[in-house]
Amino acid sequence: MRATEQTVVLLGRMTSFTAVCEACQEEQLTDLLEESWLGARVSGTLRLDDDHGWATCERGHRVRLIREGRSAESTVH
Ligand SMILES: [Zn+2]
Numbered sequence: 001m002r003a004t005e006q007t008v009v010l011l012g013r014m015t016s017f018t019a020v021c022e023a024c025q026e027e028q029l030t031d032l033l034e035e036s037w038l039g040a041r042v043s044g045t046l047r048l049d050d051d052h053g054w055a056t057c058e059r060g061h062r063v064r065l066i067r068e069g070r071s072a073e074s075t076v077h
Contacts, residue, residue: 007064008055010046014067018043021057 008019024040044055046065053065 005062005064007066008042010065010067011069013048013070014046015048016043016045017065019063021059021061021063023061024057024059027059 006022008017010017019042021040021042024042028040040057042055042057042061042063044053044063044065046053046067051067055063055065057063
């Protein structure tokens with residue numbers, strides 16, 4: 001079974017992040033590549049106005065972005 005969807009939570013007023021792409025990590029584990037996991041990274045940005053968004057890692061995995069923990073007013077689209 002493969003986890004094809006990942007979620008990164010951005011807290012408060014964070015607008016950018018860098019995380020390990022678990023899908024890449026998994027693939028590289030199975031392939032036993034000698035390359036390090038340094039390539040298994042995903043980074044992206046989320047505008048302060050947005051509560052969610054998407055990022056894509058270098059190998060094309062989609063990562064869902066969710067903003068949590070900002071002040072009370074929440075916008076419903
Ligand atoms: Zn990936």
